[in-house]
Amino acid sequence: xxxxxxxxxxxxxxxxxxxxxxxxxxxxxxxxxxxxxxxxxxxxxxxxxxxxxxxxxxxxxxxxxxxxxxxxxxxxxxxxxxxxxxxxxxxxxxxxxxxxxxxxxxxxxxxxxxxxxxxxxxxxxxxxxxxxxxxxxxxxxxxxxxxxxxxxxxxxxxxxxxxxxxxxxxxxxxxxxxxxxxxxxxxxxxxxxxxxxxxxxxxxxxxxxxxxxxxxxxxxxxxxxxxxxxxxxxxxxxxxxxxxxxxxxxxxxxxxxxxxxxxxxxxxxxxxxxxxxxxxxxxxxxxxxxxxxxxxxxxxxxxxxxxxxxxxxxxxxxxxxxxxxxxxxxxxxxxxxxxxxxxxxxxxxxxxxxxxxxxxxxxxxxxxxxxxxxxxxxxxxxxxxxxxxx
Amino acid sequence: xxxxxxxxxxxxxxxxxxxxxxxxxxxxxxxxxxxxxxxxxxxxxxxxxxxxxxxxxxxxxxxxxxxxxxxxxxxxxxxxxxxxxxxxxxxxxxxxxxxxxxxxxxxxxxxxxxxxxxxxxxxxxxxxxxxxxxxxxxxxxxxxxxxxxxxxxxxxxxxxxxxxxxxxxxxxxxxxxxxxxxxxxxxxxxxxxxxxxxxxxxxxxxxxxxxxxxxxxxxxxxxxxxxxxxxxxxxxxxxxxxxxxxxxxxxxxxxxxxxxxxxxxxxxxxxxxxxxxxxxxxxxxxxxxxxxx
Numbered sequence: 001x002x003x004x005x006x007x008x009x010x011x012x013x014x015x016x017x018x019x020x021x022x023x024x025x026x027x028x029x030x031x032x033x034x035x036x037x038x039x040x041x042x043x044x045x046x047x048x049x050x051x052x053x054x055x056x057x058x059x060x061x062x063x064x065x066x067x068x069x070x071x072x073x074x075x076x077x078x079x080x081x082x083x084x085x086x087x088x089x090x091x092x093x094x095x096x097x098x099x100x101x102x103x104x105x106x107x108x109x110x111x112x113x114x115x116x117x118x119x120x121x122x123x124x125x126x127x128x129x130x131x132x133x134x135x136x137x138x139x140x141x142x143x144x145x146x147x148x149x150x151x152x153x154x155x156x157x158x159x160x161x162x163x164x165x166x167x168x169x170x171x172x173x174x175x176x177x178x179x180x181x182x183x184x185x186x187x188x189x190x191x192x193x194x195x196x197x198x199x200x201x202x203x204x205x206x207x208x209x210x211x212x213x214x215x216x217x218x219x220x221x222x223x224x225x226x227x228x229x230x231x232x233x234x235x236x237x238x239x240x241x242x243x244x245x246x247x248x249x250x251x252x253x254x255x256x257x258x259x260x261x262x263x264x265x266x267x268x269x270x271x272x273x274x275x276x277x278x279x280x281x282x283x284x285x286x287x288x289x290x291x292x293x294x295x296x297x298x299x300x301x302x303x304x305x306x307x308x309x310x311x312x313x314x315x316x317x318x319x320x321x322x323x324x325x326x327x328x329x330x331x332x333x334x335x336x337x338x339x340x341x342x343x344x345x346x347x348x349x350x351x352x353x354x355x356x357x358x359x360x361x362x363x364x365x366x367x368x369x370x371x372x373x374x375x376x377x378x379x380x381x382x383x384x385x386x387x388x389x390x
Numbered sequence: 391x392x393x394x395x396x397x398x399x400x401x402x403x404x405x406x407x408x409x410x411x412x413x414x415x416x417x418x419x420x421x422x423x424x425x426x427x428x429x430x431x432x433x434x435x436x437x438x439x440x441x442x443x444x445x446x447x448x449x450x451x452x453x454x455x456x457x458x459x460x461x462x463x464x465x466x467x468x469x470x471x472x473x474x475x476x477x478x479x480x481x482x483x484x485x486x487x488x489x490x491x492x493x494x495x496x497x498x499x500x501x502x503x504x505x506x507x508x509x510x511x512x513x514x515x516x517x518x519x520x521x522x523x524x525x526x527x528x529x530x531x532x533x534x535x536x537x538x539x540x541x542x543x544x545x546x547x548x549x550x551x552x553x554x555x556x557x558x559x560x561x562x563x564x565x566x567x568x569x570x571x572x573x574x575x576x577x578x579x580x581x582x583x584x585x586x587x588x589x590x591x592x593x594x595x596x597x598x599x600x601x602x603x604x605x606x607x608x609x610x611x612x613x614x615x616x617x618x619x620x621x622x623x624x625x626x627x628x629x630x631x632x633x634x635x636x637x638x639x640x641x642x643x644x645x646x647x648x649x650x651x652x653x654x655x656x657x658x659x660x661x662x663x664x665x666x667x668x669x670x671x672x673x674x675x676x677x678x679x680x681x682x683x
Binding site for chain 1: 408410411412413416425426427428429443444447448449453457474603604605642644
């Protein structure tokens with residue numbers, strides 16, 4: 001059955017929410033960035049500030065120099081999350097399948113099969129926009145498309161205001177003239193490789209057969225092949241259906257950028273995740289790390305785990321590399337989270353040659369046994385000492 | 391005794407307001423599994439004209455319009471609604487720029503000679519106030535390079551002075567078939583442009599009119615008698631005064647619009663008002679999908 005997905009995208013969401021709370025900000029270029037931090041960077045900015053040359057991630061000092069008339073506000077994530085909840089509430093009468101981003105002003109609504117009840121999908125999208133304008137004074141860009149991928153690209157094209165309708169069957173033609181960098185899911189490494197072939201536009205990559213793509217992109221070939229043709233079967237999750245993920249958090253008693261303490265905390269998080277995984281008889285396949293700095297900014301990094309594992313000694317070697325990738329600033333860190341975004345049943349095929357894995361498994365098994373008898377604190381790996389002391 | 395409309399030199403085009411409705415698949419107008427992006431090509435095998443609805447929701451983009459026309463027969467015609475930001479959600483500072491943007495977006499249809507008219511559908515609250523009169527005059531001036539048709543919903547515009555002004559500017563007044571309600575524009579057969587008359591059948595669902603739900607408001611099935619009110623009298627007069635006539639059915643719910651449009655065509659043939667040959671010209675092969683479903 002043909003799907004009808006609405007994507008709502010509120011441009012410069014943090015700015016839009018701040019302006020909503022304080023209408024006196026309406027006439028000023030606005031920058032959202034943590035104050036009082038020497039190396040703070042821009043988290044979000046208004047359209048006026050963008051036009052003046054300010055960009056996300058730009059050092060605040062530079063941004064203030066470029067646009068001296070701008071007002072600067074610290075990010076207030078709780079407000080953005082509340083605004084997201086209000087947005088979701090407006091859409092629920094039309095569908096239970098509403099998937100929202102994390103306080104970023106993005107919403108997907110699946111209204112497939114509702115046209116006899118609510119009318120044509122495009123009319124639903126327009127009415128939703130009107131309703132949100134009236135109730136929340138926010139003006140989302142909207143698009144209607146047969147899947148999330150195409151709907152997302154469509155709103156990107158009309159930023160900061162507007163709408164875009166793409167019919168089923170038009171996906172490929174719609175994406176054809178666009179720059180490859182506009183397509184979600186195409187990663188930096190893919191872009192670099194495509195650049196080596198002198199490819200900048202979707203139309204150029206479309207000329208390549210899957211077999212040719214496989215030579216250069218290996219396992220990524222199929223994904224690239226489908227994505228540039230606008231093929232995306234991913235469902236819009238129901239609002240009640242939380243993402244099947246496991247999460248562990250660590251709040252530092254004092255903000256720190258001491259790498260040993262960070263590593264120590266990371267081990268604790270890895271251990272917590274693996275413990276739950278083992279209880280579920282599952283293994284981690286995709287892991288994400290989230291770093292919250294003391295100036296309010298956030299960095300994330302994620303990776304696929306191959307082979308899948310629920311052993312913290314093995315997984316820790318992977319999460320360490322994630323930590324290395326995500327800690328790029330010299331600002332102190334306040335909070336660290338480890339998220340297992342995807343977990344699966346572990347492989348049951350035995351290793352042909354016994355490796356150290358068996359030894360690691362035995363250690364973990366023994367620790368689990370001790371803890372099950374004497375409690376979690378009965379035994380602690382030495383590496384966790386630093387973080388626990390902090 | 392009625393006369394064949396073609397003999398008077400009036401080409402009649404009949405179609406529906408919009409063509410992309412998923413529920414028309416369930417209703418049997420489109421074959422099962424027809425994707426919305428492929429609907430127009432199926433539609434064009436049945437009708438020779440359509441009214442583009444989506445241009446009301448979204449500013450037309452030349453590239454998308456070009457893409458849409460690429461596989462269409464050259465003798466298929468489009469009427470296009472003017473975007474809502476110039477009719478329902480007017481921004482006094484932006485509408486002029488938007489009119490220019492609209493003209494750019496619609497230009498592939500102008501160039502290919504397939505643009506029948508641009509429909510300025512004014513909302514029910516758009517009454518004949520001084521402010522609205524001058525806005526409409528400016529808007530028409532801004533779009534004067536395009537063939538225009540104006541639809542009023544508010545009764546206050548039903549005045550000879552308005553018709554005379556439209557006549558002066560060669561803008562077609564849209565005749566509407568809608569419920570008889572106190573403030574609604576009446577069913578008239580006034581012709582203000584010798585090149586084109588334009589009729590829209592909205593249905594006569596009195597109870598649901600103004601309900602805010604399109605699915606209720608446009609849920610109506612015309613009876614033969616109601617269609618004959620137009621073919622027997624009003625159309626006689628209108629076809630004698632113009633070179634071209636466009637008739638669109640907007641009662642889209644459960645595909646009543648295409649069914650009623652096809653029924654109107656067959657009644658016109660039956661009564662000798664159009665010949666089979668002309669019917670084939672204006673409606674392709676006279677393929678009636680409902681007969682096969």
